Amino acid sequence: xxxxxxNRLSDVFRNLRGRGRLSDKDxxxxxxxxxxxxxxxxxxxxxxxxxxxxxxxKAVGEEILKSLTPGQQVVKLVSDELTSLMGGxxxxxxxxxxxxxxxxxxxxxxxxxxxxxxxLGLMYKSEGKKVLLTAADVYRPAAVQQLxxxxxxxxxxxxxxxxxxxxxKVAERSYRTADKEGYSILIMDTAGRLHIDESMMDELxxxxxxxxxxxxxxxxxxxxxxxxxxxxxxxxxxxGFDGVVLTKLDGDARGGAALSVKAVTGKPVMFVGTxxxxxxxxVFYPDRMASRIIGMGxxxxxxxxxxxxxxxxxxxxxxxxxxxxxxxxxxxxVQLDQVSQIGAIDEIIKMLPAQMAPKGLxxxxxxxxxxxxIKAIIQSMTKDERSLPKxxxxxxxxxxxxxxxxxxxxxxxxxxxxxxxKKMMKxxxxxxxxxxxxxGF
Amino acid sequence: MQESQKHWLNGLKSAxxxxxxxxxxxxxxxxxxxxxDDRFWEDTEDILIQGDVGVPTALKIIEGLKADLKESPLRDxxxxxxxxxxxxxxxxxxxxxxxxxxxxxxxxxxxxxVNGAGKTTSIAKLAHKFSESGSRVLIAAAxxxxxxxxxxxxxxxxxxxxxxxxxxxxxxxAAVVYDAVHAAKARGADILIIDTAGRLHTKVPLMxxxxxxxxVVEREMQGAQIETLLVIDATTGxxxxxxxxxxxDALDLNGIILAKLDGTAKGGIILAIIDALGIPxxxxxxxxxxxxxxxxxxxxxxxxxLS
Numbered sequence: 001x002x003x004x005x006x007n008r009l010s011d012v013f014r015n016l017r018g019r020g021r022l023s024d025k026d027x028x029x030x031x032x033x034x035x036x037x038x039x040x041x042x043x044x045x046x047x048x049x050x051x052x053x054x055x056x057x058k059a060v061g062e063e064i065l066k067s068l069t070p071g072q073q074v075v076k077l078v079s080d081e082l083t084s085l086m087g088g089x090x091x092x093x094x095x096x097x098x099x100x101x102x103x104x105x106x107x108x109x110x111x112x113x114x115x116x117x118x119x120l121g122l123m124y125k126s127e128g129k130k131v132l133l134t135a136a137d138v139y140r141p142a143a144v145q146q147l148x149x150x151x152x153x154x155x156x157x158x159x160x161x162x163x164x165x166x167x168x169k170v171a172e173r174s175y176r177t178a179d180k181e182g183y184s185i186l187i188m189d190t191a192g193r194l195h196i197d198e199s200m201m202d203e204l205x206x207x208x209x210x211x212x213x214x215x216x217x218x219x220x221x222x223x224x225x226x227x228x229x230x231x232x233x234x235x236x237x238x239x240g241f242d243g244v245v246l247t248k249l250d251g252d253a254r255g256g257a258a259l260s261v262k263a264v265t266g267k268p269v270m271f272v273g274t275x276x277x278x279x280x281x282x283v284f285y286p287d288r289m290a291s292r293i294i295g296m297g298x299x300x301x302x303x304x305x306x307x308x309x310x311x312x313x314x315x316x317x318x319x320x321x322x323x324x325x326x327x328x329x330x331x332x333x334v335q336l337d338q339v340s341q342i343g344a345i346d347e348i349i350k351m352l353p354a355q356m357a358p359k360g361l362x363x364x365x366x367x368x369x370x371x372x373x374i375k376a377i378i379q380s381m382t383k384d385e386r387s388l389p390k391x392x393x394x395x396x397x398x399x400x401x402x403x404x405x406x407x408x409x410x411x412x413x414x415x416x417x418x419x420x421x422k423k424m425m426k427x428x429x430x431x432x433x434x435x436x437x438x439x440g441f
Numbered sequence: 442m443q444e445s446q447k448h449w450l451n452g453l454k455s456a457x458x459x460x461x462x463x464x465x466x467x468x469x470x471x472x473x474x475x476x477x478d479d480r481f482w483e484d485t486e487d488i489l490i491q492g493d494v495g496v497p498t499a500l501k502i503i504e505g506l507k508a509d510l511k512e513s514p515l516r517d518x519x520x521x522x523x524x525x526x527x528x529x530x531x532x533x534x535x536x537x538x539x540x541x542x543x544x545x546x547x548x549x550x551x552x553x554x555v556n557g558a559g560k561t562t563s564i565a566k567l568a569h570k571f572s573e574s575g576s577r578v579l580i581a582a583a584x585x586x587x588x589x590x591x592x593x594x595x596x597x598x599x600x601x602x603x604x605x606x607x608x609x610x611x612x613x614x615a616a617v618v619y620d621a622v623h624a625a626k627a628r629g630a631d632i633l634i635i636d637t638a639g640r641l642h643t644k645v646p647l648m649x650x651x652x653x654x655x656x657v658v659e660r661e662m663q664g665a666q667i668e669t670l671l672v673i674d675a676t677t678g679x680x681x682x683x684x685x686x687x688x689x690d691a692l693d694l695n696g697i698i699l700a701k702l703d704g705t706a707k708g709g710i711i712l713a714i715i716d717a718l719g720i721p722x723x724x725x726x727x728x729x730x731x732x733x734x735x736x737x738x739x740x741x742x743x744x745x746x747l748s
Contacts, residue, residue, distance in 0.1 A: 110557030225678025
């Protein structure tokens with residue numbers, strides 16, 4: 001998600017950083033590029049205009065242009081502003097003091113409310129909570145059946161009304177059931193209608209007034225364009241909501257609508273839907289996402305993923321070896337295995353800060369069969385060769401290629417990549433063995 | 442730092458809350474100006490962009506308008522709105538794909554789109570429209586993936602009074618279509634409308650699956666007129682262009698149904714799509730009732746886009 005935006009911004013930033021002095025014209029053209037990048041990502045144009053105006057004003061106000069590193073200062077300014085636009089740390093849903101905690105979902109048709117109800121239900125269920133889903137969308141044909149089917153699949157109870165029972169009655173009865181039968185979480189799916197449909201808004205309001213949900217979540221489709229802001233404002237004004245869920249982020253949508261909704265309503269994006277499976281729901285980390293958009297990567301998420309896949313002691317040992325330059329092809333083999341457990345290589349590289357991921361590395365993709373090949377090559381080496389790759393001369397390369405069923409060129413490529421990797425590791429470590437601060441930040 | 446950050450965000454927030462008129466700058470205000478200066482062009486560009494036309498197409502429209510003004514200068518600024526409309530209609534009429542004529546023995550309409558675009562509702566509307574005009578309509582419930590998608594089609598079909606060919610949820614979509622084509626032949630249907638599972642255009646295996654559906658129709662019903670229609674939600678932003686491109690690459694689209702054009706969204710993304718790909722808009726969805734489907738009309742669309 002947000003990749004196009006990231007790429008365009010990093011081009012602008014690279015351009016700015018490379019300059020010793022900046023003229024007004026340089027800033028002007030950089031701002032225009034940023035403006036276009038944001039508009040292409042569906043950030044609301046009013047938000048974009050104010051954003052650019054805000055950055056420009058400050059760039060001049062703080063006399064940045066006269067400083068020694070104006071390019072970096074402007075980049076920092078834009079980064080800070082973007083981060084503040086997206087919001088800081090993640091917001092989570094609280095639980096009610098007295099159960100059940102009621103969560104109500106609102107939004108336009110087709111944004112994915114019913115799927116989200118199931119996903120949220122599963123999230124709470126896997127935390128060990130007793131969940132009830134209420135099918136309060138009594139209008140869309142088969143909406144109730146859809147929720148029922150999902151509930152059945154996930155083994156989550158679904159409350160549905162009688163035929164022609166009004167949504168408010170269904171909602172109220174489901175609450176009484178949840179209360180009486182000891183459910184701790186009640187998730188309410190509501191009908192999707194247009195934000196200009198007043199009777200619909202009144203119905204949502206009446207449900208909200210009657211049940212006083214602890215959280216009302218506005219569900220927005222990541223593919224929405226400029227109108228996202230209208231929808232969000234209208235829902236916020238007439239019903240009121242506490243947070244936003246952005247769905248369908250697994251396509252190539254740029255999600256600018258999310259930035260705009262946050263900016264305009266002040267309500268945080270709490271979750272993002274990242275796939276069709278019920279498990280595909282993630283907590284949204286605005287700060288991490290901002291850093292990813294700006295090209296600073298999402299090292300925190302990467303670390304979390306790595307921690308889940310790699311034993312801590314092994315990792316420390318590995319780090320020690322890297323720092324002391326004792327990293328061998330054997331270690332490389334172990335690491336490749338671990339990396340493939342964390343995720344696809346290209347996904348991991350996207351999480352790295354732009355400066356840490358050299359340009360050529362961005363297009364790298366290691367497939368399962370590549371990994372197999374690499375393993376075979378390393379396994380065809382002797383122990384000594386693995387710890388001292390420099391000793392591998394032409395004859396040995398031919399032997400290794402034959403042994404692993406590969407070509408000499410494959411062996412050459414692997415050895416070269418290994419050398420490059422070692423170089424990169426050295427680049428990452430400073431004198432005290434700590435990560436060197438990234439330039440400009 | 443914090444202070445001034447709050448400053449512009451808060452200003453924006455209150456400006457937007459005060460009145461929606463600040464988001465949607467009234468075009469009449471822009472066009473009532475006597476001077477055609479840089480600010481005028483910038484405001485026009487903004488109006489187009491807030492309608493989701495996208496930057497490249499907005500710039501193209503403005504360049505087109507400027508060229509038009511050079512060729513035949515305005516006598517009065519009051520002519521401006523008409524000139525702008527003319528330029529935009531010029532783009533809308535670039536469509537390069539001819540409409541599919543309803544043919545004998547059978548016309549097959551394959552309805553595709555991303556999740557939640559409005560495929561099933563559009564299908565109900567199409568079925569209603571054709572059955573009202575006396576055609577024998579059959580629907581194939583080939584969205585075998587989403588929970589209760591088949592039930593949703595069935596409920597609509599019962600309301601309209603048309604037949605549905607369906608299998609169990611989770612079954613092979615192509616098999617449903619195979620049966621539907623043969624049922625259409627056997628029952629002498631004029632129009633077969635195929636509902637398909639919503640899929641994000643970036644998912645390669647799902648796109649391959651939908652090609653299979655089309656191949657089945659081509660193979661089993663030689664000589665049938667096949668019209669593949671992409672449903673696009675009118676609230677879609679710049680991603681709509683990518684949707685149209687990838688669905689078109691996979692299926693050679695014949696047209697677009699612009700759904701949910703009854704809110705505040707303008708559906709301007711179709712201008713970008715037509716400009717880039719030449720795929721025409723065939724129908725627009727204008728409300729929630731089954732009658733709310735209209736054939737696309739460029740003039741009315743442009744009027745709404747600029748209002």
